Amino acid sequence: MDKHVALTSVSEQANQIPADLLLRIDEAVTHYPVSKRSASLPLLHLWQNQFGFIDDSGVNWIAKRLELEPINILELVTFYPWFRQQAAGKVCIRVCRTLSCALAGSFEVRDAFCKAVGIDPKAESHGHTPPVSPDGKFSVEFVECLASCGSAPVALINDDLAEDITPEGTAAILSQYN
Amino acid sequence: MKSLLLPPHPKERRIVFKNAWTKGYTPDIDCYIKEGGYEELKKAIGMKPVEIIDEVKKSNLRGRGGAAFPCGVKWGFIRHDDGKPHYITCNGDESEPGTFKDRYILHNDPHQLIEGMAIAAFALNVHLAYIYIRCEFPKAAGIVTKAIEEAKAMGFLGKNILGSGFDLEIFVHQGAGAYICGEETSLIESIEGKRPYPRIKPPYFPAVLGLYMSPTIVNNVETFCHVKQIFKLGSEEYAKMGTPGDGGTRVMCVSGDVMRPGPYEIPVGGVTMGELINDVCGGLKPGRTLKAIIPGGSSSKIMRAGEVYKIKVKGPDGEMIDKEVPLLDLPMDAASLAAAGTMIGSGGVIVMDDSRSMLWALNNLNTFYAHESCGQCTPCREGVLWIDKMTTRMVNGEGIAQDPITLKNVADNIAGRTVCAFGEAASWPVQSFLQKFPEEFQVPAK
Ligand SMILES: Cc1cc2nc3c(=O)[nH]c(=O)nc-3n(C[C@H](O)[C@H](O)[C@H](O)COP(=O)(O)O)c2cc1C
Ligand code: SF4
Ligand code: FES
Numbered sequence: 001m002d003k004h005v006a007l008t009s010v011s012e013q014a015n016q017i018p019a020d021l022l023l024r025i026d027e028a029v030t031h032y033p034v035s036k037r038s039a040s041l042p043l044l045h046l047w048q049n050q051f052g053f054i055d056d057s058g059v060n061w062i063a064k065r066l067e068l069e070p071i072n073i074l075e076l077v078t079f080y081p082w083f084r085q086q087a088a089g090k091v092c093i094r095v096c097r098t099l100s101c102a103l104a105g106s107f108e109v110r111d112a113f114c115k116a117v118g119i120d121p122k123a124e125s126h127g128h129t130p131p132v133s134p135d136g137k138f139s140v141e142f143v144e145c146l147a148s149c150g151s152a153p154v155a156l157i158n159d160d161l162a163e164d165i166t167p168e169g170t171a172a173i174l175s176q177y178n
Numbered sequence: 179m180k181s182l183l184l185p186p187h188p189k190e191r192r193i194v195f196k197n198a199w200t201k202g203y204t205p206d207i208d209c210y211i212k213e214g215g216y217e218e219l220k221k222a223i224g225m226k227p228v229e230i231i232d233e234v235k236k237s238n239l240r241g242r243g244g245a246a247f248p249c250g251v252k253w254g255f256i257r258h259d260d261g262k263p264h265y266i267t268c269n270g271d272e273s274e275p276g277t278f279k280d281r282y283i284l285h286n287d288p289h290q291l292i293e294g295m296a297i298a299a300f301a302l303n304v305h306l307a308y309i310y311i312r313c314e315f316p317k318a319a320g321i322v323t324k325a326i327e328e329a330k331a332m333g334f335l336g337k338n339i340l341g342s343g344f345d346l347e348i349f350v351h352q353g354a355g356a357y358i359c360g361e362e363t364s365l366i367e368s369i370e371g372k373r374p375y376p377r378i379k380p381p382y383f384p385a386v387l388g389l390y391m392s393p394t395i396v397n398n399v400e401t402f403c404h405v406k407q408i409f410k411l412g413s414e415e416y417a418k419m420g421t422p423g424d425g426g427t428r429v430m431c432v433s434g435d436v437m438r439p440g441p442y443e444i445p446v447g448g449v450t451m452g453e454l455i456n457d458v459c460g461g462l463k464p465g466r467t468l469k470a471i472i473p474g475g476s477s478s479k480i481m482r483a484g485e486v487y488k489i490k491v492k493g494p495d496g497e498m499i500d501k502e503v504p505l506l507d508l509p510m511d512a513a514s515l516a517a518a519g520t521m522i523g524s525g526g527v528i529v530m531d532d533s534r535s536m537l538w539a540l541n542n543l544n545t546f547y548a549h550e551s552c553g554q555c556t557p558c559r560e561g562v563l564w565i566d567k568m569t570t571r572m573v574n575g576e577g578i579a580q581d582p583i584t585l586k587n588v589a590d591n592i593a594g595r596t597v598c599a600f601g602e603a604a605s606w607p608v609q610s611f612l613q614k615f616p617e618e619f620q621v622p623a624k
Pocket of ligand 2 (some may be wrong): 291358375376550551552553554555556558559596597598600601
């Protein structure tokens with residue numbers, strides 16, 4: 001893709017900032033009276049919550065807002081597993097991969113989620129860009145310990161924690177998001 | 179979490195977990211105040227800061243985040259009137275595999291944490307504090323933020339707290355999915371808005387050069403809640419619940435192959451490993467026998483069923499004497515687990531029964547560490563990937579005969595050669611699994 005074109009496109013996120021997002025950004029910056037740079041993580045969260053991922057225009061916009069270089073923001077986007085540079089599903093299913101959940105069957109649970117939404121269970125799913133279902137609705141990925149090992153296996157589905165999941169139970173969980 | 183809806187086991191003593199599991203209790207400030215909330219802050223504000231720190235020292239409270247460092251000693255590193263700004267950052271990153279306790283405090287009883295932090299802030303001359311919450315607890319961030327607003331509206335936070343002239347602002351800072359941010363200097367870099375590469379110690383001990391290069395106290399969520407309880411019970415009463423030098427209660431999080439996994443708050447040293455697993459957690463699944471226990475979060479060294487350890491216990495004259503104890507008779511306190519060659523760490527006990535492959539389990543943890551290394555130090559960045567690749571091929575039946583030796587060699591060359599303790603955290607599982615279960619790591623010659 002031609003970068004120059006991308007930088008001036010109206011479809012860029014930075015051209016679509018709603019007023020309430022601006023207000024929330026201004027509020028977040030006030031939480032860091034010692035250093036504005038500290039607001040970079042909260043701004044990235046607000047941005048991703050709004051747009052689903054962070055494009056180049058977002059990186060540039062946040063850098064400018066905090067008087068930083070774009071690389072100061074981009075290096076956070078690429079470091080932190082939570083941040084995405086491409087859209088994931090509208091419903092993000094994050095299945096815990098780590099030991100206590102694996103002991104309780106989280107690999108089977110992940111496969112069941114994949115199959116139920118039409119994702120190939122063999123797809124690599126442990127990175128910044130998880131596989132997305134053909135209808136764009138769901139993404140399924142593995143994440144590391146969600147600090148709920150006592151009710152393993154667990155998954156974070158958007159903001160909700162699903163606990164004690166069984167492969168058979170995945171369909172009922174998904175139906176809540178239809 | 180089903181186990182917490184049951185009445186407490188007789189061995190449990192719910193202090194920091196009391197409200198969180200009371201029926202009808204909500205995170206609202208009214209509920210907290212009805213349960214005696216913010217009374218201890220009122221007491222503390224009438225005391226001298228050194229007196230507060232002394233109480234915490236006398237309580238023998240040790241940090242609940244992993245290193246079990248004496249809390250009062252840590253606070254004692256801060257010089258009250260050195261003219262520098264001081265900060266508190268509460269560690270709510272809760273990411274050590276096997277650990278699940280802070281989540282319940284953050285979601286169910288946020289005011290207890292806020293009160294503990296306010297007491298600490300008053301003692302340490304802090305006017306700005308952050309609560310670092312992992313972003314995988316999105317609801318907790320909202321709940322804690324609301325609680326902070328409520329506390330401010332009632333004069334427990336903000337300007338001129340309870341008319342004392344003392345000011346404190348607390349803000350929530352959300353992480354972004356990186357385990358390393360639980361390491362205290364990484365957490366600080368993360369709050370500063372940088373890539374969260376841990377800082378090297380010395381010189382960057384947080385109490386000296388912490389947030390914004392100023393003296394900073396980092397404590398775990400549970401630790402701050404205990405501070406509140408110390409002032410409620412009195413430091414002597416609090417210390418008495420534990421063992422010498424390790425006071426109070428501690429939440430032990432048990433997961434894996436037991437009938438009733440869950441977080442159980444128990445007086446420090448108040449149960450043995452066997453009582454924890456067999457009584458409190460209802461034992462293993464029917465027909466299964468114990469194989470291994472990871473006692474203090476995934477980074478702690480694994481213990482094998484049937485092992486016997488030499489530890490120090492109180493003798494008949496009150497003197498500490500050597501004693502041999504089998505694994506299941508080991509008391510659950512920091513010193514006993516250290517004497518057994520492992521650690522109580524974050525209190526995350528992962529139990530595995532005879533149906534489990536140790537190679538498979540180690541590989542699972544290796545993948546975790548390979549995913550979570552921050553990449554700053556070469557031995558860690560490269561080593562954890564090699565280790566993960568080796569156990570992965572062994573699990574797939576593609577290992578080669580030298581793999582176990584190479585594995586140990588790589589782990590030995592990470593530990594002690596890195597900026598932060600993640601290097602040890604990643605090496606200890608490899609070293610201990612290989613040492614304790616050598617037979618499961620042999621690759622048949624081809
Ligand atoms: C790799 C690594 C990860 C850590 N993760 C956590 C964590 O998730 N939560 C926590 O409280 N402490 C964690 N710690 C320990 C902190 O560095 C620090 O010791 C602790 O927050 C201090 O609080 P305490 O004295 O109250 O225990 C971690 C340490 C290391 C080396
Ligand atoms: S030991 Fe590993 S996690 Fe710690 S600073 Fe070095 S590379 Fe990063
Ligand atoms: S291992 Fe899955 S929540 Fe901890």
